[in-house]
Amino acid sequence: MLFIACNDGIKLEPETYRNPIISGFAPDPSICRAGDDFYLINSTFEYFPGIPVYHSRDLVNWKLIGNALHSVNQNVAMDSINSSAGIHAPTIRYHKGLFYIITTNNLNGKMMNFIITAEDPSGPWSEAYFLKDAPGIDPSLFFDDNGKVWYTGSHVPPDPEFDGQAEIWMQELNLNQMQLVGKKYYLTRGFSGGTWAEGPHIYKHENYYYLMISEGGTLHNHAVTISASKTITGPYIANARNPILTHRHLSLNHPIIAVGHGDLVQTKNNDWYMVALGFRPIDNKYKNLGRETFLIPVVWETEPYWWKDEKVSWPVCSQRTGRVEFEYPLPFPGTIQVKQNEFFDSFDDNKLNVEWNFRRTPTINFHSLEEKRGFLRLYLQQGYISENSQYSFAGVRQRHFQMETTSKMKFDPSDNEEAGMILIQNDRSAYVMSLMKGKIKLHQFYHGTDSLLASQPYKDNTVYWKVSADYLDYDFSYSHDGKRWISLYENGDGSKLSPESSGWTYTGVYVGLYVSSNNSTTNNYADFDWFYYKGKSE
Numbered sequence: 001m002l003f004i005a006c007n008d009g010i011k012l013e014p015e016t017y018r019n020p021i022i023s024g025f026a027p028d029p030s031i032c033r034a035g036d037d038f039y040l041i042n043s044t045f046e047y048f049p050g051i052p053v054y055h056s057r058d059l060v061n062w063k064l065i066g067n068a069l070h071s072v073n074q075n076v077a078m079d080s081i082n083s084s085a086g087i088h089a090p091t092i093r094y095h096k097g098l099f100y101i102i103t104t105n106n107l108n109g110k111m112m113n114f115i116i117t118a119e120d121p122s123g124p125w126s127e128a129y130f131l132k133d134a135p136g137i138d139p140s141l142f143f144d145d146n147g148k149v150w151y152t153g154s155h156v157p158p159d160p161e162f163d164g165q166a167e168i169w170m171q172e173l174n175l176n177q178m179q180l181v182g183k184k185y186y187l188t189r190g191f192s193g194g195t196w197a198e199g200p201h202i203y204k205h206e207n208y209y210y211l212m213i214s215e216g217g218t219l220h221n222h223a224v225t226i227s228a229s230k231t232i233t234g235p236y237i238a239n240a241r242n243p244i245l246t247h248r249h250l251s252l253n254h255p256i257i258a259v260g261h262g263d264l265v266q267t268k269n270n271d272w273y274m275v276a277l278g279f280r281p282i283d284n285k286y287k288n289l290g291r292e293t294f295l296i297p298v299v300w301e302t303e304p305y306w307w308k309d310e311k312v313s314w315p316v317c318s319q320r321t322g323r324v325e326f327e328y329p330l331p332f333p334g335t336i337q338v339k340q341n342e343f344f345d346s347f348d349d350n351k352l353n354v355e356w357n358f359r360r361t362p363t364i365n366f367h368s369l370e371e372k373r374g375f376l377r378l379y380l381q382q383g384y385i386s387e388n389s390q391y392s393f394a395g396v397r398q399r400h401f402q403m404e405t406t407s408k409m410k411f412d413p414s415d416n417e418e419a420g421m422i423l424i425q426n427d428r429s430a431y432v433m434s435l436m437k438g439k440i441k442l443h444q445f446y447h448g449t450d451s452l453l454a455s456q457p458y459k460d461n462t463v464y465w466k467v468s469a470d471y472l473d474y475d476f477s478y479s480h481d482g483k484r485w486i487s488l489y490e491n492g493d494g495s496k497l498s499p500e501s502s503g504w505t506y507t508g509v510y511v512g513l514y515v516s517s518n519n520s521t522t523n524n525y526a527d528f529d530w531f532y533y534k535g536k537s538e
Contacts, residue, residue: 017060017337018537019237019256020278020292025508026052027218027291028199029275030140031265034094038265040275041068041101042293043085045506047357050076051101053092053121058335058461059265059273059295064354066122068101074116074127078361080388082108083426084506086360089199089261092121092142095149101125102151103138106308113139113153115178129178136166140175142202142232150232151180152211154198157189165189166197168213170233179249190215191225191238199261202232205300206313209237211224212244214260218291218506221248222260224276228312233277237312239338245276245296245317247324253284257290259324264298264315272298273331274317280538282401282471285287288425290508294324297331332386343396343533347376354397357510359424366392380417380517385445387427393514395424400535404468405511408482411526412461413437419526421465422514429502431492432514434462434474443477444491446496447503454489467511469494 020026020248028043036057044050049067056062069076069087078086089218092102107113113136114128131139136155150170157167158509170185188195192215199214206396208228211219216223223246247259262276277291296317302313313496320324330337350369368377383391411419413436420434430445435458442454454476464479472494477485511533515526 005176015330015333015500017295017330017335018339019294019324019326019328019465021060021275021281021295022054022062022293023289024292024397025290025455025510026293027277027506028089028261029277029293030091030263031275032077032092032094033265034099035266036268036439038291039094039099039527041090041092043087043089043103043506044069044357045084046078046081046360047086047507048086048359048361049354049357050078050104051090052354053123055121059267059331060337063213066354068116068118068123068125070123070125072361074125076105076114076128077107078105079363079390081106081360081419082387083204083428084504085109085248089138089262093143095143100141102139102141103137106137108135108158111135111137113137115141125155126399128384131180132177134180134345135337136169138198138200140201142204144232145204149175150202152187152200152202154200154213157186161189162195163218164195166194168197168200170202170213170371187211187234187236187515188213188238191227192216192223192242192471193221195221201263202376203264208312209236210315212264213263214245214262215243216248216260218260218277219258220252222246222258223258224262224274224317226315228314239312239314241314244315245274245324248325256294256324256326257281259294261297262317263474267331270306271331272315273298274298274315276324282494285500286472286495287495287500288472288498288509289401290506295328295331297328326411335514339537340381341400341535341537343531345376346374346529348374348481352376352394356394357396358514359393359427360390363390367394369427371525372527375529376513376531377525377527378419378515379525380419380515380522382517382519384518385424385427385430385432386448389427392515393422393424393512395422395510396533398423398469398509398511400469401471401538402469403511403533403535404466405533406482407465407513407531408529409435409461409465409526410462411515412524413433414522416518416520417516417524418518419515419521420463420513421467422512423467424510424512425497425499425502426505426507429496430499431474431476433465433467433478433488440478440488442492444492444496453492456486
């Protein structure tokens with residue numbers, strides 16, 4: 001297996017990089033630095049392995065090196081959760097040789113906050129340390145100079161003044177016990193409207209502590225705000241220029257929308273950058289790729305007000321325009337940004353590549369790379385695409401608006417069994433192109449309805465699959481030999497794979513492999529020889 005990297009025709013100005021730095025379902029970014037190395041993670045919700053860990057030395061070229069939730073033995077249960085439940089808004093921090101990730105597991109409305117640790121960010125990561133009396137979501141950690149460690153999070157206050165109001169709170173964390181201790185401090189209900197105050201992070205710059213949060217929800221009103229205090233527990237004074245990052249004031253048809261949920265990082269050269277999420281909508285509306293990760297330069301400016309005895313410095317995002325732009329000067333001059341647009345897996349390794357995800361933590365092991373060397377074997381389960389269901393699926397993120405995926409499969413179906421290639425947004429919306437007994441079919445699952453879109457006779461047990469995307473148009477093809485392709489269905493409606501129609505979801509589209517016995521008892525399986533994904537950079 002290998003990654004093939006190319007710029008695929010994108011022409012950048014000299015010494016610039018292009019956003020997003022991580023495309024295709026990369027929401028809620030958090031970042032830290034350890035020496036010369038940067039590490040970045042994202043939310044993964046119902047997908048497992050969860051919490052991808054990316055590595056970079058230049059902030060613009062990122063390599064996926066592992067998943068922090070990599071084993072069912074880490075005791076993070078996600079086997080029967082709803083679409084877009086599960087892992088929310090993780091934070092990564094580095095302190096004295098150890099990496100910490102803290103996050104929320106949303107068990108269909110029950111929020112469980114926990115910490116995992118690792119000496120090597122590529123793994124393995126520890127079992128989860130679950131925190132008692134830690135209500136709410138979006139936890140973060142701050143390691144103070146005096147040795148104290150502080151937890152910040154967001155919860156719904158007992159006396160909200162309006163629907164959607166949330167409150168940021170803080171408490172000391174005992175690292176030896178991995179539990180919260182001492183008094184809870186309630187810091188703010190927001191600095192710019194206050195709706196859904198969440199995603200808190202604490203930083204220290206010069207003589208001040210800074211509390212940065214997100215507000216307004218993760219759509220058009222999303223925004224990042226900041227406040228400062230001389231003491232970590234407050235009171236925090238809001239920046240009069242809040243929000244420091246938002247596109248809420250721009251047109252609804254702006255090419256980058258809903259920016260927010262930021263995290264700051266400082267380079268060894270004392271330059272500052274923010275990672276934040278945003279959408280690149282199709283036709284000003286559809287969000288098939290989900291929320292992606294953008295990199296924004298940050299400078300600190302001191303208040304110019306002559307009447308103030310004490311002047312505070314504040315971070316300024318995207319200094320020249322105040323907006324998240326597609327192109328910026330490189331953080332490290334001389335770097336060349338190389339987009340990873342292709343992924344090929346020959347299934348020759350003895351463990352699954354880190355790009356692959358399942359839906360939910362599997363209750364049984366349904367895949368093997370050892371039963372037939374050089375093949376991925378997927379065992380059929382009775383489960384099929386439906387809410388909370390366990391089913392045999394392995395997929396990768398759709399990272400480009402224009403892409404093509406191909407695969408080779410061998411399968412001997414009986415009765416109602418099927419195996420093939422899938423496009424899926426959530427349990428309410430998916431396209432499945434599969435080999436069934438004597439036929440190749442394309443089904444659309446949409447809000448509980450199973451619709452047959454195409455069917456053609458097929459007598460062989462080996463088939464090549466192809467799924468192509470051109471923004472909202474998806475084409476489905478198959479082949480006997482991988483050379484002469486037969487169109488099964490053209491211009492499949494990609495709008496059905498967007499949250500606007502599939503039912504709101506925090507994820508993006510996945511493309512991958514799917515097998516099912518559709519409620520029948522079986523020991524059958526399908527063998528996949530290889531999988532190839534090629535995208536075109538925008």
